[in-house]
Amino acid sequence: MRATVKDVAKLAGVSPKTVSNVINGVVFVRPETRARVEQALSELDYVPNMSARGLRNGRSGMIGLALPDLLRPYSAEVTHLVVELAHQRGWGVQIQQTAAEPQREFDLLSKARAHLVDGLILNPINLDDSAVMTAGPLPPVVLVGDVEQDVVSQVTIDNVAAARDLTQHLLDQGFRRIAAVGTPEPASRKVGGSTDAPGTAAARLRTDGYHEALEAAGIPPDPELEIALDSWSPEGAAAATGRFLEGHEPPDAFFCFTDTIAIGTLSALWTAGVAVPGTSAVAGFDNILESRFVVPPLTTVDFDRREFVQSALDLLAERMGGNDAKPRRVVVPHRIIPRASTAR
Amino acid sequence: MRATVKDVAKLAGVSPKTVSNVINGVVFVRPETRARVEQALSELDYVPNMSARGLRNGRSGMIGLALPDLLRPYSAEVTHLVVELAHQRGWGVQIQQTAAEPQREFDLLSKARAHLVDGLILNPINLDDSAVMTAGPLPPVVLVGDVEQDVVSQVTIDNVAAARDLTQHLLDQGFRRIAAVGTPEPASRKVGGSTDAPGTAAARLRTDGYHEALEAAGIPPDPELEIALDSWSPEGAAAATGRFLEGHEPPDAFFCFTDTIAIGTLSALWTAGVAVPGTSAVAGFDNILESRFVVPPLTTVDFDRREFVQSALDLLAERMGGNDAKPRRVVVPHRIIPRASTAR
């Protein structure tokens, strides 16, 4: 059986309270008492029982992280940073994937209220389905990503501006016929009751920015050049781009709504024998680690992911501190990284 | 204040025990009693306190997952599967990254003994530093990956055979001068006290397989063709491959010890203007999702990741079930996926 504070107290000849004081190091303990307790602590190889501590304190020392799809390199980068930066604050991270069923978000909310996690970082697919819009008291929650709301704190980038800037970069390169890959399903094709494809909120905002830039350049958006995807994956992008190329001349450029999509599009173009750069250009979004190393290196939208995650944790800490101030919204700046994939 | 079993019991006019019985649904409860309790449950929006339950039951319903580096697409795939398959068993997943400091493995072990997690899936970098080799009783642990041990259960692939098979594939394609990227630092270059580079155990085993295949073909391994890396990353691989190309003619083929490495090597070859396939071939290891979509599509070693993770969870469940049988070892089969990157 594992040692408890009582065992330690008995061995050290003190009371459980004193042991607790030593462990938590808040009040002053006489050095010799402290030494005796520490001796007993290590002698018995004492490990505190977190469940008991959590029950007593009402805090678990863990936060939850809910991402739509853990499979993507982007998710890996976010997870990596959340784990590292949360660790610095002494928090553990429980991870959850929500794309499979929106229900999962509610599960996590429940777990939060069940005191299994003290707070939540949530990347909702779209706000309508999101559990945060539910009635009732919320645990500390911070949203990352694209949905529009002011119920809880949020960290995001300006998707519309970023998409506009990237499209502008393509226009500046002299490209006129610019396809967008990852746009939302056209309304006409939406079937009632079906779940939206992943990334819907981002898809809409990025499409808006793309349209704005085109229109500002006097180019009417062409629905034929908007390629919707079942999923924001290389598979989906390669398949959709391949089908597109069967029915259309290669456009001057493809604006892919994530780098992961761009990898699929590049693959389809390679298969079809379309030169990149040369015949078509390709740009992505997110600046994942791999995008510098794909062939050709990928022009993309970058933002400081560490700052992004750090902000999320700051906001969460604010909430967890019992701060009832108005939810805050942090917008992390972005910039275009031009690389060979959009060279002329 | 949130409702407790007591509150529910009072409202339903029953005892806490009955409420517990209804919630956990083990023993029979009279339908009308059950109905009253369920009514009260939802009326008070009851959420069980996991800390309390954990304290009482000695189980938290969570498992820990410790990977060296969460940043890699491979880690993302493993994490994705662990979360999904653990969810099916009703387990939550707490995630930890260990490459930064080996210390972290001990932290997780501690957390396990602190009953914050009921079991652990550990991918140790190398066994020497691993916390599982420490003395003392271990919580339920399953190792995934490459180290040789028989202290705890383990799921792995046959790295030596896989590397041999892949090298043989390259030989079969007619390549003779085959470089390996990701080999362990030569012993002479190891500085005392410095931490091993990530993936050391795998690096050694894959190097062994590579050597075996070469020797079987009558080709003496050439240390000049063994390219060590600081880290198994695209950056590291691109830099090392670039340096290699400055001093050497391009070899017939590069055997990269992960797909992530291969992406970096492909990038460096592209930058140097070396045709792939054509002048050099490139092969990877792991068959990450992206490898089918890189340019050119990457020959690699595949194994069923779902089976891999499912086995790990099976083994863990065995341990967590209090089974004290001998640790088991599951070897998941592998196969070579030939793609364009090693075409002649």
Add this chain to the structure above:
DNA sequence: TTGAAAGCGATACCAT
């Protein structure tokens, strides 16, 4: 500064 005792919330044993 330290000790004694109560209590966090859920569950299991022992009754009935």
Add this chain to the structure above:
DNA sequence: ATGGTATCGCTTTCAA
């Protein structure tokens, strides 16, 4: 089938 009660391990009043 259900109720009373002790208990898990820790922290925190309240006293001394």
